[in-house]
Amino acid sequence: MSENRMTAFVAGVGARGKGFLLYVGGMGCLLKESLYHFFRMVFRLESTSGSGSRNLFTQMVRVGVRSLPIVFLVLFFVGMILAFQMAYVLRDWGALDLVAATVGVSMVRELGPLLTAIVLTGFAGASIAAEIGTMVVGEEILALETSALNPVRFLVMPRVIACIVMVFCLTMLANIVGILGGFTISVTVLGLNPESYYKTTVDYLKMQDLITGLIKSIGFGGLIALIACQEGLRVSGGAEGVGKATTRSVVYGIVAIITTDLFFSWIFFKVL
Amino acid sequence: MTEPVEETAATTDATGSAPEVEATVATTTADAGPEPIIRVEDIGIDFQGRTVLDKIHMNIYHGETAVIMGGSGCGKSTLLRLIVGAYRPSRGRILLFNEDITDLDDKEMDRLRLRFGILFQSGALYNSMTVGENVALPMREHTDLADDIIEIMVKMKLELVGLRDFGDLMPAQISGGMKKRVGLARAIALDPEIIFYDEPSAGLDPIVAGVVDMLIMDLSKKLGVTSVVVTHDMHSAFKIADRMFMLYQGNVIAEGTPDEIRNSTDPAVQQFITGAPDGPIPLRMSKTDFAKDLMGE
Numbered sequence: 001m002s003e004n005r006m007t008a009f010v011a012g013v014g015a016r017g018k019g020f021l022l023y024v025g026g027m028g029c030l031l032k033e034s035l036y037h038f039f040r041m042v043f044r045l046e047s048t049s050g051s052g053s054r055n056l057f058t059q060m061v062r063v064g065v066r067s068l069p070i071v072f073l074v075l076f077f078v079g080m081i082l083a084f085q086m087a088y089v090l091r092d093w094g095a096l097d098l099v100a101a102t103v104g105v106s107m108v109r110e111l112g113p114l115l116t117a118i119v120l121t122g123f124a125g126a127s128i129a130a131e132i133g134t135m136v137v138g139e140e141i142l143a144l145e146t147s148a149l150n151p152v153r154f155l156v157m158p159r160v161i162a163c164i165v166m167v168f169c170l171t172m173l174a175n176i177v178g179i180l181g182g183f184t185i186s187v188t189v190l191g192l193n194p195e196s197y198y199k200t201t202v203d204y205l206k207m208q209d210l211i212t213g214l215i216k217s218i219g220f221g222g223l224i225a226l227i228a229c230q231e232g233l234r235v236s237g238g239a240e241g242v243g244k245a246t247t248r249s250v251v252y253g254i255v256a257i258i259t260t261d262l263f264f265s266w267i268f269f270k271v272l
Numbered sequence: 273m274t275e276p277v278e279e280t281a282a283t284t285d286a287t288g289s290a291p292e293v294e295a296t297v298a299t300t301t302a303d304a305g306p307e308p309i310i311r312v313e314d315i316g317i318d319f320q321g322r323t324v325l326d327k328i329h330m331n332i333y334h335g336e337t338a339v340i341m342g343g344s345g346c347g348k349s350t351l352l353r354l355i356v357g358a359y360r361p362s363r364g365r366i367l368l369f370n371e372d373i374t375d376l377d378d379k380e381m382d383r384l385r386l387r388f389g390i391l392f393q394s395g396a397l398y399n400s401m402t403v404g405e406n407v408a409l410p411m412r413e414h415t416d417l418a419d420d421i422i423e424i425m426v427k428m429k430l431e432l433v434g435l436r437d438f439g440d441l442m443p444a445q446i447s448g449g450m451k452k453r454v455g456l457a458r459a460i461a462l463d464p465e466i467i468f469y470d471e472p473s474a475g476l477d478p479i480v481a482g483v484v485d486m487l488i489m490d491l492s493k494k495l496g497v498t499s500v501v502v503t504h505d506m507h508s509a510f511k512i513a514d515r516m517f518m519l520y521q522g523n524v525i526a527e528g529t530p531d532e533i534r535n536s537t538d539p540a541v542q543q544f545i546t547g548a549p550d551g552p553i554p555l556r557m558s559k560t561d562f563a564k565d566l567m568g569e
Contacts, residue, residue, distance in 0.1 A: 065398055120398075131400075135398075135399075136392055138396060138399070139393070139396040140396050140398055140399070142353075142358055142392070142396065143390070143392055143398075145358065145398040146356050146358060146385055146390050147385065147409070148381075148382035148383075148385040148386055148413075148414065149409070149410075149412050149413055151393045154394075159487075165372075261553075266292075
């Protein structure tokens with residue numbers, strides 16, 4: 001490699017590294033400001049706490065309630081698939097009844113939080129990025145700023161808090177629906193006894209499985225909203241820019257969720 | 273063309289406050305006013321190494337309608353964004369209400385922002401809210417008024433722009449001209465002292481453009497507000513202006529009353545007024561030779 005190409009390579013790596021740090025720093029600032037405005041709203045330190053809670057409620061409905069059917073459908077089917085795949089291995093060992101344990105533990109520790117977050121990245125993350133990006137293009141963000149309305153308080157905070165709360169709640173429901181999917185296949189196709197399925201699930205599931213999964217879901221919810229809001233606010237270049245921001249918010253969101261999941265799993269494996 | 277002006281005068285007379293308003297305008301226009309409400313001092317701004325505006329100096333006085341005009345890309349919208357604090361200048365300073373906004377932090381700037389309103393080129397209505405909610409938002413967020421009072425205020429503001437019955441519609445359900453009028457109602461929601469207009473007649477048919485011009489003059493005369501209008505529509509500019517500034521290549525090349533601008537001997541100003549396709553302001557922006565470019569040289 002010639003000296004020039006080497007310099008260009010090092011400069012390229014440096015620029016990307018700097019860009020990554022600025023991106024993460026930007027997300028950190030958005031999170032800090034969102035939490036600041038959230039606590040001011042909760043403790044009624046702002047005269048506009050009423051409209052803030054209305055905004056938050058609207059976003060919770062949008063993120064959580066409207067995505068319920070698709071989250072339930074995906075998790076129910078994944079629970080069913082998991083039961084089939086586990087049965088394929090376990091029946092050779094004569095341990096078919098352990099399908100309940102594997103479905104329960106993998107759903108609550110990993111698949112419930114992860115798949116709920118991934119579905120919401122496509123469902124809520126993309127729409128948040130597109131909505132805020134369109135507002136940037138339509139000068140709505142500039143209009144907010146010049147009307148002395150902070151876009152973070154007005155737009156980002158409700159979306160971040162709604163995503164954190166609703167991913168947490170949806171994960172709890174998704175865990176139940178996923179286990180029900182496994183239960184349905186185990187009872188109807190695999191011929192397992194419903195009562196023993198229930199008992200095995202309860203016996204093998206520990207509180208720490210549930211807690212670690214739910215802690216992860218809080219992080220995932222925050223990541224989805226922060227990436228989507230940041231992408232939306234950075235839009236430039238009209239409709240094309242909005243399209244790119246939407247795609248990036250989904251791609252970056254999924255990569256960030258999987259990376260964070262690995263990080264969490266490593267920590268929980270070491271600590272718990 | 274003169275009808276809206278006459279109508280405005282008649283309405284102003286009817287309110288009974290005409291002598292007072294006229295007196296205010298008369299004593300504060302141009303160089304008669306003691307302190308400019310907006311003072312732009314030798315500002316310049318660079319974007320990615322390119323100088324967009326340089327050595328701009330202008331004073332705008334209480335109660336007057338100042339028009340900033342110039343061709344597309346001459347930096348007039350950038351100048352407007354600088355004055356309202358959306359951008360920070362690379363050089364110079366801007367005084368709004370006698371406060372240097374280049375030194376202010378966000379909180380202090382927000383305090384000043386409550387004293388002016390902006391009508392954006394597209395209206396910039398919040399698409400997730402109804403027309404009424406758009407107009408109500410500044411009042412809900414910045415005042416302690418009860419909801420029923422705000423509702424009455426919204427109707428009054430919408431009535432001023434002739435759209436009282438449209439409060440429940442979404443922005444997507446109304447036309448471009450109506451969006452601008454709602455944008456104007458929102459801009460005046462907090463009774464500002466200055467209203468900034470970014471290309472108020474762009475993209476509108478002549479009738480709606482005339483209505484918007486009439487509204488600008490009406491607000492100026494009825495409420496005594498200072499108006500700063502950025503436009504390239506000469507017809508509208510001469511109709512509404514008390515004073516005009518002409519921007520070209522990032523500098524103010526002419527300043528004066530509409531008559532002074534009309535009689536200017538500057539060829540660039542004359543070309544802009546007459547709309548001649550070629551002159552000091554070139555039609556062709558390409559710097560390379562056309563024939564050589566075609567031959568691939």
